[in-house]
Amino acid sequence: MPYYESVIIARQDLSAQQVEQLTGELTEVIKAGGGEVAKSESWGLRNLTYKIKKNRKGHYVLMNLDAPAEAVTEYERVMRFNEDVLRYLTVRVKELDPEPSAVLQNRGSRDDRRGPRGDRGDRGPRGDRGPRGDRGDRPPREDRPDSRAGE
Numbered sequence: 682m683p684y685y686e687s688v689i690i691a692r693q694d695l696s697a698q699q700v701e702q703l704t705g706e707l708t709e710v711i712k713a714g715g716g717e718v719a720k721s722e723s724w725g726l727r728n729l730t731y732k733i734k735k736n737r738k739g740h741y742v743l744m745n746l747d748a749p750a751e752a753v754t755e756y757e758r759v760m761r762f763n764e765d766v767l768r769y770l771t772v773r774v775k776e777l778d779p780e781p782s783a784v785l786q787n788r789g790s791r792d793d794r795r796g797p798r799g800d801r802g803d804r805g806p807r808g809d810r811g812p813r814g815d816r817g818d819r820p821p822r823e824d825r826p827d828s829r830a831g832e
Contacts, residue, residue, distance in 0.1 A: 682716060685746040685753055687771040690739035693726060695765060700740045703765055707744070710756045716748020719777050724784050733767045743784075745777045 689707070691700050700723065708718045724741035733739070746753065753771060760766045780786075 682747050682749055684719075684774050684777045685748065685771050686774050686777075687744045687746060687753075687756075687769060689742045689744070689760065689766055690729070690733070690768045691742065691765050692734075692767060693736050693738040693740070695740060697723070697740075699765070700742065703763070704742055704744070707756060707759065710759050711746055711748050711752050714748060714752020714755055716746055716752040718744055719747050720745040720779065722782055722785060724782075736767060739767050741784075743782055746771075747777065 689704075691703060695703070704721055704723070708721070711718055720743075722743040724743065726738050727741050729737055729739055746756075748756075757769065757771060760769045
């Protein structure tokens with residue numbers, strides 16, 4: 682059977698439990714068509730690049746499918762009529778990746794990079810402006826050539 686990866690964006694006002702229920706319903710559609718869901722990952726509530734049907738956020742779910750084309754066609758038809766699904770994209774792939782997706786891998790490493798002050802790093806006290814200090818490396822203002830001299 683061919684392999685597919687499908688990403689679903691569900692409405693932001695759904696709870697995590699409702700998203701799991703939606704994923705379960707879609708899994709049953711695939712199983713009824715003679716396929717199986719090899720992996721299902723919930724990426725959580727994420728910001729959308731632009732508004733979709735007045736939603737600024739959406740619950741993202743990735744599903745790896747091992748199913749015949751007819752089952753995937755029915756799966757997409759069910760999503761098209763479900764008003765909780767904002768967008769979906771299903772693509773055929775050569776093989777399924779059993780490892781966690783890049784989104785889940787980056788989520789863990791991003792938290793490790795941050796220090797105790799968040800992602801801003803240690804900037805020191807308010808008056809410390811870095812190695813240049815009071816910008817003594819520039820000549821005094823009156824010694825600099827006037828940029829408007831040619832006018």
